[in-house]
Every structure is written in C-alpha cells, then in structure tokens.
Amino acid sequence: MNISIRKKALAAGAAALLSTGLAACSGADNDTPGTPSSASVGPSASSSSASRAYRDGAYSANGEYGTQNSSIGVSVTLDGGVVTDVDVTPHATNETSRDYQERFADAVPDLVEGKSVDAVHLDRVAGSSGTPDGFNAAIDQIKEEAAA
Structure with missing residues (x-):
C-alpha cells in the first residue's frame, strides 16, 4: 500500500512538472521580433x-x-x-x-x-x-x- 501511494505521488509530481514546462513554453512562438x-x-x-x-x-x-x-x-x-x-x-x-x-x-x-x-x-x-x-x-x- 505504501508503494501505491508513492507511485501516485510521483505520477502527480511528474504531471505537475510537465504542465509547468508546457506552460513556460506556450507563448514563445507568439512573440514577433519587433513587438x-x-x-x-x-x-x-x-x-x-x-x-x-x-x-x-x-x-x-x-x-x-x-x-x-x-x-x-x-x-x-x-x-x-x-x-x-x-x-x-x-x-x-x-x-x-x-x-x-x-x-x-x-x-x-x-x-x-x-x-x-x-x-x-x-x-x-x-x-x-x-x-x-x-x-x-x-x-x-x-x-x-x-x-x-
């Protein structure tokens, strides 16, 4: 049972890191050099x-x-x-x-x-x-x- 909780916590942490990383990258292509x-x-x-x-x-x-x-x-x-x-x-x-x-x-x-x-x-x-x-x-x- 302890291993199951640990796996869920690791999966939740990985999902949070992935979404943070994607959010950080999401606006990069919207910038035009002159603005x-x-x-x-x-x-x-x-x-x-x-x-x-x-x-x-x-x-x-x-x-x-x-x-x-x-x-x-x-x-x-x-x-x-x-x-x-x-x-x-x-x-x-x-x-x-x-x-x-x-x-x-x-x-x-x-x-x-x-x-x-x-x-x-x-x-x-x-x-x-x-x-x-x-x-x-x-x-x-x-x-x-x-x-x-």
Whole structure:
C-alpha cells in the first residue's frame, strides 16, 4: 500500500512538472521580433527583502548573460526606492544581437520607470529572451550598491 501511494505521488509530481514546462513554453512562438511582449514587473526571485531601503542617486552596472560573454549596460536613477530614470546601453557587436538589444533598450523605460526597484524583474521583452537576464543581473548589482 505504501508503494501505491508513492507511485501516485510521483505520477502527480511528474504531471505537475510537465504542465509547468508546457506552460513556460506556450507563448514563445507568439512573440514577433519587433513587438514588446510578456514583460513582467514583479518581485525578483533574487531579492532578499521586498522592503529594502535604498539611497537616492544614479547607479550603473553591466549585466552579463548567455554563454557568449554577452552583456548590456544599465543606468538607473533611484528616488525613494523608485526608478525615476533608466537607460540601457547595448554592448553587442553582432548585428542580430545588437538589434535585439536596441529594441529591448527602447522598450525598457515604459516598463520600469515609476516602479519600485524591488519590483523590477523583466522576462521576454521586444522579442528578446536573453537580454532581460543581463538587465536583471545589472539591476541586482545596482540594488546591492544602493542598499542603505
């Protein structure tokens, strides 16, 4: 009887993982390269405290991502823990990558300005799925530097 319960639990867990994996993949083909899409601004998985205090000021960091030493520059101005200005600087030299980074950079201000820095965490933006990882890494560095 104990083996039967264990088998049912394993089957339920496998089904949950499969459905989560399918849900994660389901929107990937709907993104066209020129359009902003499925950006989420919410708590970052890496933020250790949602109610941190931050020093006001301008901060910059480079966020690395991917397997080919890709990076993107991020500069933000914080006021009361809120992003009041953001500038994203593409670093890609490859034409295709540069195009993704430029479209990403153009879309970011509308997505993060006016938001708490603790709530800024981007997913797929403007058809780019890798660049947000670099952006999020830079934001995490900035949060560490600005922490009061």
